[in-house]
Amino acid sequence: MTEAPAFARVGLVVNPSASAGSAGRAAATLGSALARHGLTVTDLSSRSAGGALAHAQHAVRDGEIDLLVVAGGDGMAHLGVNACAGTDIPLGIVALGTGNDIATGLGLPIHDAAASVAMIAGGHTRAVDAGRVDGGGHRPWFGGTLYAGFDAVVNARANRWSWPKGQARYNLAVVRELPVFSPIPYAVTVDGTRHDTEAMLVIVANAASYGGGMQVTPEALMDDGLFDVLILERVGRAEFLRVFPKVFAGTHVDHPAVRILRGARVRLDAEGITSYADGEPFHPVPLRAEVVPGALRVIVPAPEVR
The missing domain is CATH 3.40.50.10330 (Probable inorganic polyphosphate/atp-NAD kinase; domain 1)
Incomplete structure (x- = not known):
């Protein structure tokens, strides 16, 4: 039966x-x-x-x-x-x-x-965390990463094009955006502690990777009740080009301009930036996000029997 x-x-x-x-x-x-x-x-x-x-x-x-x-x-x-x-x-x-x-x-x-x-x-199900943005309307949640810096601007540029397709479109948008991009003044508040900076990237991560496999926060876990918040502070364009490819292997975390903070509640303050989440246009900055532990049940492979 x-x-x-x-x-x-x-x-x-x-x-x-x-x-x-x-x-x-x-x-x-x-x-x-x-x-x-x-x-x-x-x-x-x-x-x-x-x-x-x-x-x-x-x-x-x-x-x-x-x-x-x-x-x-x-x-x-x-x-x-x-x-x-x-x-x-x-x-x-x-x-x-x-x-x-x-x-x-x-x-x-x-x-x-x-x-x-x-x-x-x-x-077989597993409970994992999800991020939730205050005042998010019908789409307040994200499962992987929320980002609001060079990567978000590149996404916005790429989304305006119909060609090329796939990852090549994103790569071309990086090349086009880099010469005109300027570091963005941010206030990043993590669990009540404020960090003022000028940054190339600010990423609020519930998962380890984004952008099709870039290991942006390689130690992030989806069930620990915390965000990993990456800040890549101001660097010159040549240095940015040297650091950015290291994201694919997660080796960028040792660079002196990179900080990773951990916390359950994050506020981002900046001007003129719309955040992206899980690769999709999300909510304008400023915004407040929190981790909701175990907010989502997902179907996963059954654990191996040993």
């Missing part, structure tokens, strides 16, 4: 544009694959991220589903976090995007829809 699934009613949100369209092609079979495991699947997708989020939040709030599954990259994980955080409904992530930092931090399968479906059908 087949064992009953842990979660019978599943809401599914698919991002067909993630990873230059390959996620859409791979995710076209997700509904039927989940159904073969005995799950009843409701498609909550929409032509817009806002529409999909509204569908997902409605289904979660009204008790229409037992589990929300999102398919795509960090943007879709961000949507799922904002539908499920602070509720009893767990989140399943099928990581098929260009950037999959939240999924990587959770040890989930990457670009493997079959393994993801099997994991979801297994129903």
Whole structure:
């Protein structure tokens, strides 16, 4: 006799544009694959991220589903976090995007829809922290990182372009932005202690990586009740070009201009900056963020039996 699934009613949100369209092609079979495991699947997708989020939040709030599954990259994980955080409904992530930092931090399968479906059908959950921004409206939560510096400005520039695709667009935006970027005056307050600085980057991290694998805060944990707050203080352009590539390996943390602070509550004050979170445009600065321990239940691989 087949064992009953842990979660019978599943809401599914698919991002067909993630990873230059390959996620859409791979995710076209997700509904039927989940159904073969005995799950009843409701498609909550929409032509817009806002529409999909509204569908997902409605289904979660009204008790229409037992589990929300999102398919795509960090943007879709961000949507799922904002539908499920602070509720009893767990989140399943099928990581098929260009950037999959939240999924990587959770040890989930990457670009493997079959393994993801099997994991979801297994129903093993883990409680992790999430960040919440005061006054965040319908999208106050983030699962991985919030950032408000050179990286956010680069993201904004890249989002204005339709070409090139994927990581190449971000890399080109870095090259275009660097000659005109100036360090930003910040006040960064962590658990009541204020730090005034001029910085290239300020990152409030719940996870170790961002930007498709850059190990920006390599010791950050998603279940320790703390943010890792990285500040890269003013450096010249040549030095910035020397330091920035080290982020991919996490070796930048030894640079004298890098500080990493830890705390549960962070306030960022600056002028003219819009933050990004999990790769998505987020909220204008100034803002206040806090860690909410165990705010989110996620489907993860079952622990190995030893």
